[in-house]
Amino acid sequence: MDSHADAKAQDFVDDITAALQQGNSPDPLLDLSDGAREQVVDLVSLIQDLRDTLRPVEPSAEFAAHLKTQLLESEAGLVARLRKMPARLHVAAILALFAGFSLLLSRRLFGASAAQDISEEPVATAL
């Protein structure tokens, strides 16, 4: 099939599909066509079958409602809410984090030196 005939066949198939999807008969298009007709006429029933087979389905109402609830109450929602909080709360949260981090660091440093002191003490052994 040359490129011109190919393009014509593509247009023809496309027009027939559109007609069938709109519930119209493809016959007027078939009557008007010339060379392309022979090449695509047997595709018409295939297009009809596809239209009849590939039909929209609906998700269950239960699933739709459950997923929406999940999405609206998810962690991302929490993050969004946190972002909307007043600036003073953000400052307080940062200070609290800083204090917590300092506490952990100091405990680690002083805890390590205290442990070293204990290990350096002489150990009495029973003879």
Next chain:
Amino acid sequence: MQKLFARRKKYKTLDDKALVELAADDKEAFGELYERYLTKMYNYVYYRTGNTHDAEDLTAKVFHRAMSHIAAYVDRGLPFQAWLYRIAHNLVANWHRDQGRRKIIALDDFVAHSLQSEAPDRWTEEQEEQKQLMEAVRRLPEDRQQLLLLKFIEQLSNAEIGEIMGRTEGAVKSLYHRTLLALREDLGRHEDIGAARRLSGKEG
């Protein structure tokens, strides 16, 4: 509470672009996008996986992923649904890879509602034809399956399909034509194999 209802009502009137901008910080705006695209995403995933359980699971993943990335969404002039379809497409591709097999669609659900008014013998015959057609559709490469679903289920134009699939309108038209030819050939081949099997069964 009244404020919430007023806001929800306002969201109904907004276009996708405005909702996407709001959705980065506002869950209710994302909720409106969810309402608009749930059925589309579910249909796409349902026909690509072939069963309700996986369709629900993957649809949920599509929206969870969309929600977690919506703040980083960049408007490149494409419709929002193109972005959602891209997410769904990637998730379905991963699903097929994980499965390591191509499941045949369970036609029970949708054949039942599309043909329930037919006479029982005609119903059985058409059900078998539709099953064979779906099997043939599912043997097609992924991009061709996607094209058929967008064209027949979503009834999108070639231009809209092109935006989703990252192709020109002309390329979509050409791919559609080649898809039909491939499908016809595949159905013919399987029909021949089936006839040969039936014949050898009778002779045996």
